[in-house]
Amino acid sequence: MMLEIRGLNAGYAGRPILGNVSMRVDAGEVVTVIGHNGAGKSTLLKSVFNLVPWREGAIELEGRDLLPLSPDRILAAGIAYIPQNRSVFPRLTIDENLRMGGYLLSSAKRLAERIDAVRQLFPMLAQRATQLAGTLSGGEQRMLELARALLMDPKLLMLDEPSIGLAPKMVDAVFNAVRLLRDQGKAVLMVEQNVNKALACSDRGYVMELGEILLEDQAQRLIGDRRVAQLYMGRR
Numbered sequence: 001m002m003l004e005i006r007g008l009n010a011g012y013a014g015r016p017i018l019g020n021v022s023m024r025v026d027a028g029e030v031v032t033v034i035g036h037n038g039a040g041k042s043t044l045l046k047s048v049f050n051l052v053p054w055r056e057g058a059i060e061l062e063g064r065d066l067l068p069l070s071p072d073r074i075l076a077a078g079i080a081y082i083p084q085n086r087s088v089f090p091r092l093t094i095d096e097n098l099r100m101g102g103y104l105l106s107s108a109k110r111l112a113e114r115i116d117a118v119r120q121l122f123p124m125l126a127q128r129a130t131q132l133a134g135t136l137s138g139g140e141q142r143m144l145e146l147a148r149a150l151l152m153d154p155k156l157l158m159l160d161e162p163s164i165g166l167a168p169k170m171v172d173a174v175f176n177a178v179r180l181l182r183d184q185g186k187a188v189l190m191v192e193q194n195v196n197k198a199l200a201c202s203d204r205g206y207v208m209e210l211g212e213i214l215l216e217d218q219a220q221r222l223i224g225d226r227r228v229a230q231l232y233m234g235r236r
Contacts, residue, residue, distance in 0.1 A: 008057035010047040035208035041191040078155035090134025101148030118147040139170025156187040
């Protein structure tokens with residue numbers, strides 16, 4: 001098991017958001033968490049990355065306790081996190097953004113090799129290496145964020161609403177990239193409002209409501225689940 005969460009409670013300034021959340025992500029698996037706004041989905045990802053002030057329970061990466069670790073040590077342990085809001089450095093070039101993503105790597109040779117590898121995954125980054133990140137489209141910036149996160153060769157990649165605000169063509173490109181990462185053996189934990197497309201590229205899914213897990217099943221079964229269809233897909 002790659003990531004295991006057991007009995008997680010978390011919140012802000014004494015205000016609980018998550019209540020007794022338990023879930024897992026296996027190696028080489030895409031897991032999507034769906035739910036209405038305010039369900040606690042983003043708080044879940046932030047809790048794993050120690051960006052929430054109050055947490056209790058258990059969060060383990062391959063059996064290693066993550067609760068005592070700071071975000072930079074969690075990154076070094078093998079988890080990369082891409083938040084919902086754009087996180088590129090707009091006044092730096094694509095190449096400079098990539099180098100910033102490898103700041104924890106002490107070997108210049110290893111950094112160069114990793115940048116080479118992500119450029120092969122995302123050819124656009126190599127073709128436009130000197131372009132300022134702030135001039136890229138929303139989808140292109142998301143691709144840069146994915147590539148930058150991969151520089152640390154994470155075991156698990158957490159994505160918060162990766163398709164938000166993107167044109168349909170770029171939405172497809174993002175989910176294709178998620179499938180590619182899975183094919184390369186990466187584990188992906190994703191929070192997403194685009195329920196159909198997210199579940200279509202996932203292995204399993206969880207449904208959250210008011211900080212709790214309501215359902216957990218294979219992604220294809222959730223797509224066909226009448227309760228999920230009524231609540232999150234607008235179907236009756």
